[in-house]
Amino acid sequence: MNGSNDGSGQMRRSEQLRDAIEERIATGAYPPGQRLDETELATEFGVSRTPIREALIQLNSAGLVVMRPRRGALVASIEPRRLCEMFELMAELEAMCGRLAARRLSPAEQERLLAAHGACEQARNAGDPDAYFRLNEQFHQSIYGASHNEFLAEQALQLHRRLRPYRRLQLRVRDRLKVSFSEHDAVVRAIVAGEGDRAAELLRSHVVVQGERFADLIASLSQLPSAPTEKTA
Numbered sequence: 001m002n003g004s005n006d007g008s009g010q011m012r013r014s015e016q017l018r019d020a021i022e023e024r025i026a027t028g029a030y031p032p033g034q035r036l037d038e039t040e041l042a043t044e045f046g047v048s049r050t051p052i053r054e055a056l057i058q059l060n061s062a063g064l065v066v067m068r069p070r071r072g073a074l075v076a077s078i079e080p081r082r083l084c085e086m087f088e089l090m091a092e093l094e095a096m097c098g099r100l101a102a103r104r105l106s107p108a109e110q111e112r113l114l115a116a117h118g119a120c121e122q123a124r125n126a127g128d129p130d131a132y133f134r135l136n137e138q139f140h141q142s143i144y145g146a147s148h149n150e151f152l153a154e155q156a157l158q159l160h161r162r163l164r165p166y167r168r169l170q171l172r173v174r175d176r177l178k179v180s181f182s183e184h185d186a187v188v189r190a191i192v193a194g195e196g197d198r199a200a201e202l203l204r205s206h207v208v209v210q211g212e213r214f215a216d217l218i219a220s221l222s223q224l225p226s227a228p229t230e231k232t233a
Contacts, residue, residue, distance in 0.1 A: 014054035017045060021055055025064055025075055026164040032077035036065065063162045083166060084209060090163060091208035093156040094140070098199035101146035102191045109146040110192060116142045117188050124181040129171045132180075136171075137164075139184060143191070143203075170209070173216045180206070 021041070024030045036056060042049045056073045059065035065073045078086070105113070116139040123132035140160065144153040160167075171177055183206040190199035 013047065014051040014058065017041075017047065017051055017055035018058045020045070021059060022062075022064060022161070022164065025059075026168050028165065028169075030075050032075050034075045035071070036073040036075065038072065062158070064164075078166075086159065086163060087166075087207065087209040090156075090159050091204045091206075093152065093159060094143070094207045095200035095204040096152060097144050097147040097149075097156055098187060098191060098203040099196040100149055100152070101143050102194050102196035102199045104148040105146045105191060105194075109142065113139070113142045113146065113188060113191065117184055120181055120184060124177055127177070129177055132177055133168050133171055136167075136180070136184075143187075146191070170216075176216075 021030070021036070030036065038049045038052050038056070041052045045052070056065055056067065060067045060073065064076055066076050067073050101109075101113075116135065119135045120132060120139055123135050137160070141157065144156045147153055171180065183202065187199055187202045187206065190196075190202055
């Protein structure tokens with residue numbers, strides 16, 4: 001058998017495991033500070049430790065996991081001030097993507113944006129925050145792609161992934177689902193109309209977390225399950 005095929009299969013498996021572990025971090029199933037034991041994860045997912053280790057290394061590169069000597073991997077925690085700073089940067093990156101998308105949107109990209117927006121509407125109508133969260137990511141990524149600035153899109157996506165657990169929590173705040181969709185609607189209208197500055201301002205306001213929204217987010221963090229205490233010998 002071709003060894004390169006085995007290698008690519010192992011790579012795909014580690015990426016699948018990365019996505020599965022990332023999803024559990026995003027939902028709070030693996031809360032900040034929890035130790036991620038390679039052996040336990042390998043048993044849980046029915047794989048060897050090698051793809052688990054590779055998945056954890058990828059998550060460490062994304063900032064979602066912290067690898068520490070003799071302590072293994074821990075789910076990363078972010079202090080409130082740092083979290084606020086990251087959302088501020090995310091807001092500026094999204095604003096830049098929106099401004100460029102309004103100038104460079106192709107007909108095919110407009111169709112994708114409208115389709116993503118329509119899917120979010122269905123999730124909103126169903127009152128399903130988990131489905132909305134997944135579709136919301138596709139909505140934002142369609143704007144990144146429409147910016148036609150590959151480096152900007154990469155940076156936006158990287159930070160977006162880093163903030164996934166906290167963006168998901170935001171959608172559980174009362175009425176945030178409906179408000180989020182109405183903000184999306186205004187963004188779509190601005191981009192389709194070619195109103196770059198307005199699209200940028202709307203996206204900035206949509207993403208930035210300040211005042212009451214930041215207080216709500218911090219309050220939501222306390223609802224996450226507590227990380228188990230580590231056993232000592």
